[in-house]
Amino acid sequence: MKVSVIGMGYVGLVATCALANSGHEVIGIEKDVNKLTKLRQGKCPIFEQGLDELLQKLISENRIAFSSGIEAVNGSDIVMLAVGTPAMPNGRVDLSQVYGVVSELVKVLDTPTILVMKSTVPPGTGESICQRYLKNTKVPIAYISNPEFLREGQALKDWYYPDRIVIGGDDDSAIEQVKRLYGDIDAPILVMGITSAEMVKYASNAFLATKISFINEIANLCELVGADIDEVAPAVGMDSRIGKEFLRAGLGYGGSCFPKDTKGLDYVSVFKGYNFRLLKAVIEVNTNQRIRAVRKLERALDGLAGKHVAILGLAFKPGTDDIREAPSLDIIPLLLVEGATVTAYDPLATENARKVLPPDVKFADNPYDCIEGAQAVLLATEWPEFSQLDWLQARTRMKSPYVILDGRNALEKDELNRLGFQYYGIGR
Ligand SMILES: NC(=O)c1ccc[n+]([C@@H]2O[C@H](COP(=O)([O-])OP(=O)(O)OC[C@H]3O[C@@H](n4cnc5c(N)ncnc54)[C@H](O)[C@@H]3O)[C@@H](O)[C@H]2O)c1
Numbered sequence: 001m002k003v004s005v006i007g008m009g010y011v012g013l014v015a016t017c018a019l020a021n022s023g024h025e026v027i028g029i030e031k032d033v034n035k036l037t038k039l040r041q042g043k044c045p046i047f048e049q050g051l052d053e054l055l056q057k058l059i060s061e062n063r064i065a066f067s068s069g070i071e072a073v074n075g076s077d078i079v080m081l082a083v084g085t086p087a088m089p090n091g092r093v094d095l096s097q098v099y100g101v102v103s104e105l106v107k108v109l110d111t112p113t114i115l116v117m118k119s120t121v122p123p124g125t126g127e128s129i130c131q132r133y134l135k136n137t138k139v140p141i142a143y144i145s146n147p148e149f150l151r152e153g154q155a156l157k158d159w160y161y162p163d164r165i166v167i168g169g170d171d172d173s174a175i176e177q178v179k180r181l182y183g184d185i186d187a188p189i190l191v192m193g194i195t196s197a198e199m200v201k202y203a204s205n206a207f208l209a210t211k212i213s214f215i216n217e218i219a220n221l222c223e224l225v226g227a228d229i230d231e232v233a234p235a236v237g238m239d240s241r242i243g244k245e246f247l248r249a250g251l252g253y254g255g256s257c258f259p260k261d262t263k264g265l266d267y268v269s270v271f272k273g274y275n276f277r278l279l280k281a282v283i284e285v286n287t288n289q290r291i292r293a294v295r296k297l298e299r300a301l302d303g304l305a306g307k308h309v310a311i312l313g314l315a316f317k318p319g320t321d322d323i324r325e326a327p328s329l330d331i332i333p334l335l336l337v338e339g340a341t342v343t344a345y346d347p348l349a350t351e352n353a354r355k356v357l358p359p360d361v362k363f364a365d366n367p368y369d370c371i372e373g374a375q376a377v378l379l380a381t382e383w384p385e386f387s388q389l390d391w392l393q394a395r396t397r398m399k400s401p402y403v404i405l406d407g408r409n410a411l412e413k414d415e416l417n418r419l420g421f422q423y424y425g426i427g428r
């Protein structure tokens, strides 16, 4: 099939490469000139496992093309939207990129097509697009909601092996075409109404965020009653009705999706006059988890003023250079406000973090230099290299009182205590 994908971010670029690799004729459209230049040279503007190699292969085989002009969509069977839907300060989803593209599309399209919404948009958006933009167009444009569930760091794997494919629409022929798009993927396909499909995406992310906030609250309580979350969480998760995934306690969730999608769903609820108490609590617990970590460091160091803290990990999770809503970005400014100095290290995300963190944060090229002279280390992202550090050597680079706050419960607690560290975890 002929497919155009608009927006070459994490989702759009993965979709473009994966669909081209599946044999579709795909053109990726991106307005950011720097990104476009890199893409045309076969250079991936983001870090995503396996994507660089796949992009280079597709470029060398002439099986993929990129353009900045939206007119390139003409002739496509499917036009897929994967532009950003960030949160506004009040939590409302900013749909300006989506509406901007849709209003351009209806002007330039002169061949019938199917508009497939991959971006995460609040329930009701698709119906509103159909009403406001897709009636009385020059050529017929069908609308399908097709939310994406991939995770950064394993996006290609998630694309080819999804748990389900959700197709929301009311045009049978368009639904069949979109099914054909995923013809080589072995997954259940669920067809439903547009608004239900939009709600599936928000409900899924809100539920996963709820699991994380729930286990963080249990971990906090473990500390007070003397239980160990490492023993509790796996045993709870073995109940198949609960499931073992997303029960890792820590500094709370970050990333480009959970924070904005939970706030976005809460905004929709308020707007509709519904008080989604549980969701509000999930968001509040997540914020507090960052603050609790700062308070733990403050107690362990007997005050933060004049203390030096090393931050290991800046990305919102391992396997990505994405720092959007990363716990590190909340915690570092709090430490600075309390008078601490900070040096940080991340194997992939330093350049992205440097652009947004205050200028007094120092960055190290390796974990040992990061730890140099620190009274405390905060492990904020569980990159495997941190659990493999020579912690004995690391200790010689630190200063008393040798505090480690393991914000992801990724390190060997007993071993670190034996080496003379003051170890703190989350619920351990
Ligand atoms: N990142 C994820 O893991 C993930 C997973 C599932 C769903 N989503 C959703 O998918 C959507 C995209 O997320 P992302 O992380 O890929 O976003 P992103 O911000 O990384 O990328 C969006 C891209 O769209 C481009 N763009 C914006 N307006 C454009 C226009 N008019 N023409 C051409 N290009 C334009 C931007 O320059 C940018 O490169 C969001 O709604 C997000 O919630 C994201």
Ligand SMILES: O=c1ccn([C@@H]2O[C@H](COP(=O)(O)OP(=O)(O)O[C@H]3O[C@H](CO)[C@@H](O)[C@H](O)[C@H]3O)[C@@H](O)[C@H]2O)c(=O)[nH]1
Residues within 6 Å of the ligand: 120, 148, 149, 150, 151, 152, 153, 205, 208, 212, 245, 246, 247, 248, 249, 250, 251, 252, 253, 254, 255, 256, 257, 258, 316, 317
């Ligand atoms: O037990 C857990 C699991 C995750 N996290 C944190 O939760 C955040 C999100 O992790 P993850 O879900 O792996 O990453 P994302 O790439 O943000 O993917 C989520 O958000 C995407 C965008 O909507 C969805 O498509 C995916 O299905 C959904 O998992 C990260 O900060 C993790 O550290 C925890 O704290 N504990």
